[in-house]
Amino acid sequence: MGIFTSSSKWPFKAWRLLLVVILKQMRTIVLVALIAIAVAGGVLRNNRVVLQSGVQNNINFACGTYAVDGTPNVLNQAYTYTFSNLPNWCNAQGNILSGIPPAGAAGPWPINVQYQGPKGNGWSSFLLCLDSNVNWNTNGLSWITYLQGTLSNWNIAPANNGNWVVLLPLVSNSYPNGIVCADQANTHNRAQDKVNEVQGQLNDLNKKLSDAQALVANLNNQIASKQNELNNANNDEKDTYSKWDTCRSNSNIIVQNKLQGGSTTISNGIFGSVISTGGTTISTGTGGSFISTPGVSIATNGNLSTNCGSIQSTGQGSGTVVSVGSNFVVLNNGVRLNFGGCTTKKYRSGRQNFAVADTISYDLYNQAGNVFARSVTCQCQ
Numbered sequence: 001m002g003i004f005t006s007s008s009k010w011p012f013k014a015w016r017l018l019l020v021v022i023l024k025q026m027r028t029i030v031l032v033a034l035i036a037i038a039v040a041g042g043v044l045r046n047n048r049v050v051l052q053s054g055v056q057n058n059i060n061f062a063c064g065t066y067a068v069d070g071t072p073n074v075l076n077q078a079y080t081y082t083f084s085n086l087p088n089w090c091n092a093q094g095n096i097l098s099g100i101p102p103a104g105a106a107g108p109w110p111i112n113v114q115y116q117g118p119k120g121n122g123w124s125s126f127l128l129c130l131d132s133n134v135n136w137n138t139n140g141l142s143w144i145t146y147l148q149g150t151l152s153n154w155n156i157a158p159a160n161n162g163n164w165v166v167l168l169p170l171v172s173n174s175y176p177n178g179i180v181c182a183d184q185a186n187t188h189n190r191a192q193d194k195v196n197e198v199q200g201q202l203n204d205l206n207k208k209l210s211d212a213q214a215l216v217a218n219l220n221n222q223i224a225s226k227q228n229e230l231n232n233a234n235n236d237e238k239d240t241y242s243k244w245d246t247c248r249s250n251s252n253i254i255v256q257n258k259l260q261g262g263s264t265t266i267s268n269g270i271f272g273s274v275i276s277t278g279g280t281t282i283s284t285g286t287g288g289s290f291i292s293t294p295g296v297s298i299a300t301n302g303n304l305s306t307n308c309g310s311i312q313s314t315g316q317g318s319g320t321v322v323s324v325g326s327n328f329v330v331l332n333n334g335v336r337l338n339f340g341g342c343t344t345k346k347y348r349s350g351r352q353n354f355a356v357a358d359t360i361s362y363d364l365y366n367q368a369g370n371v372f373a374r375s376v377t378c379q380c381q
Contacts, residue, residue: 043072044148045192047141048127048134052162054103060151061095063117064167070184072145072167076154079117081168086111087128101130108134110141119171135207138200143193145170308342311365313374318361321354329354329376337362340372348380 051057065075083092087109090099101107108129115122124142127134146166149156156165319331327339339345342365347353354360354376363374 043145045143045145045189046126046132046196047138047143048108048129048132048136049144049146049164049166050132051101051128051130053101053105053130055162056100057098057162058150058159058164059097059146060163060165061097061113061115061168062151062154062165063119064145064170066170066172070188072147072170074151074154074156074165074167075119075171077118079115079169082114084112084114085109090128101128105130107131108136110136113168115168117169119169122169124168135204138197143189143196144168145189311342311367311374313363314366314371315364316362317364318359318379321356321358321360324354324356329360331360335362337364337373337376338371339376340365340367340370342367343373344375346375346377348378354378 049059061079061081063075063077063079064072067073079095081092081095083097086092086097087099087101089101089105090097090109090111097111108127110125110127113124113126115124124144125140126142126144127136129136144166146164147156148159148161148163149165150159150163151157151165317333317335319333319335321329322332323330328336330336337360345354348355348358359379360376361379362376365372365374
């Protein structure tokens with residue numbers, strides 16, 4: 001006869017075995033339910049809560065703990081919360097923050113939360129933001145655990161984006177039967193926090209490196225542009241100096257030739273190309289066009305002299321040469337004798353110019369407001 005017949009009674013051991021089986025099944029059901037809530041709610045751990053722009057957002061705060069498998073859940077403990085540094089669009093009522101972030105707002109908004117309750121007091125600081133990748137200094141921020149949903153009778157009910165339950169504080173709890181994974185979960189959370197912290201620091205460094213590389217590239221482009229500009233400026237300076245040097249050299253040429261008939265060409269002077277023949281026009285100069293006849297001298301600066309035979313002497317003198325220039329001599333009496341188109345010179349025998357210590361006599365004449373030597377004669381033996 002089996003033990004399950006109506007006329008038999010179950011032994012005590014059988015009843016105890018059946019009760020253990022039922023309790024284990026119930027525990028499994030509860031555990032599966034907790035896991036389902038945590039997974040469905042989307043457990044997150046970060047130092048920022050991402051909100052929805054332009055719609056109502058609600059953030060519930062409640063004390064949290066770990067299920068036997070280490071997943072976070074709400075713990076039925078009464079806590080009070082005090083909020084500070086809230087943005088002007090965010091309101092606090094009890095343990096709930098609510099508000100509509102403006103559509104054009106950038107954020108983030110760092111906030112502070114103080115909590116008091118049976119499991120201990122403390123505070124936390126984290127960000128409210130519209131973008132999880134927002135760049136912000138993480139120093140002083142806390143890592144928090146939160147789930148998507150809304151809080152109802154110490155349970156987390158499903159809800160749309162923009163509704164969150166922040167488990168603050170997150171404390172350990174004891175379970176009479178089974179293995180509790182809270183310590184391992186806490187250890188893993190700390191390790192995960194470290195990973196997130198270092199990853200954030202690495203992202204900041206990479207951004208700084210990218211900005212620095214962009215700056216270097218921009219500076220290199222500016223340097224290349226300025227180097228090209230300098231090269232062009234150097235070429236222009238060399239070209240203008242060459243023209244200026246040529247002009248200075250040409251401006252020192254004084255046309256002293258008396259045109260005695262025939263054909264004489266004088267080029268590269270201050271007047272440009274100068275061609276003279278007996279009774280021929282000399283042109284292309286800054287001083288205008290000039291007509292030369294035999295026996296008439298041409299000088300620089302566009303001055304056309306009169307016939308040398310008609311020049312009247314304006315003074316005479318003598319002295320010793322103390323300095324010799326290309327077109328002048330200076331005497332010991334301070335007189336400078338400039339040689340013009342009508343100056344006649346007589347040197348020491350065998351020489352082609354005057355020398356220091358030569359004793360000379362001279363006659364002077366005026367032309368175009370300048371004083372020239374009409375005749376200069378070396379009184380030499």
